[in-house]
Amino acid sequence: MSRTVALTLAVLASWAALASQIRAEPLDLGLPRELDPSKFELFWFDDFDKFDLSADGFGRHKWFNGLWYSKPAPLDLFSHSDGILRLATRANKGALISTLSPKVGGHETAFSYGYFEARLALSANAANWPAFWLFSRDHARGTDGNHWCEIDIFELFASKFAGTVHEWIDFKNKQNRNNLVTLPQGTDLSQWHTYGMTWEPGKVTWYFDKKELMSAATPKICDSQELFLILNANTHDPAVEQFLSVDWIAVFRWKP
Incomplete structure (x- = not known):
């Protein structure tokens, strides 16, 4: 040689x-140091080395474009490079992916109790409204009798961390009141941070960079439904284009 x-x-x-x-x-x-590692096991993970998005809503894929009640987002609002997924907005449209096919009989991945975490970077302005959340599979499939659970792991709302538990009954909503947290001064959300949440029977707890922020009780309906993951870019001001970058998402299953 x-x-x-x-x-x-x-x-x-x-x-x-x-x-x-x-x-x-x-x-x-x-896991955050408050959690006992013996009670959790890694169940689902995506590091976005490959973006496994269904082209038409069918097939066995990790991600699907859009929800059952909406049209798929334009594909140019998604970009993927070097293991990073980027979701963007344009005018009144925003990229959205979920682990449940919007097609009847389509593939789905739904979850129950555990620890959910994503490593994200996002537009750091007051108009940005990204979300990392969980939603009732039963409601999406029309089998819930119009009574369903929604848990928002993270939303950016008026530059604050929003974590919310929703109980929906006939499209009327009840939610926890302590759902907004002002992050430490100088926090730059355009840099990478982790956003997490534990879900256990009767309770959820939110984390930022693995540090506990707050907890809230969950209604009984959340204990009886499995929820699927949703990740989306959104904006309060259509004139301002936003982005949400994703490095990885991990779900640890809770072992009672």
Whole structure:
């Protein structure tokens, strides 16, 4: 082997090692310190090395474009590169993905108790309204008798962290009141942060960068329904384009 080839291979190897370190560093899948690791196991994970999006709402995929009551978002609102998914808004449209097919009889992945976490970066302005949330599979499939559960793991609302539990009955909503938290001064949401939530019987607790923010009781309907994941970009001002970047999402199943 020539010295030049050997040097080239060494440089490439060092680059690969560096890239591995850079990519691996964000994958901090440890639980918040308040949680007992023996009670949780990793159940579902997406690091977006590949963006597994269904093209037509059918097939076995991790993600589906849109919900059962809405049209799919334009594909140019999604972009994927180097293991990062980017969702964007334009005018009154925003990219939205979920783990439930909008098609009748389509594939779905739904969840119950556990710890949910995403590593996100987003537009840091008051008009941005992204969301990482859970919604009733039964309601989406029309089998809930118009009584369903929704749990918002994270919304940005007026530059505050919003975490909300909703009980919906005939399209009327009840929710927890302590759902808005002002993040520490100087927090730059355009940088990477983790947004998490534990869901256990009768209670949810929200986390930012693995630090506990608040807790709330859950209504009984949440204990009887499985929920699917939704991630979306949105805006309060159609004139301002927004983005939501996603590095990874992890779901740890709760083991009672």
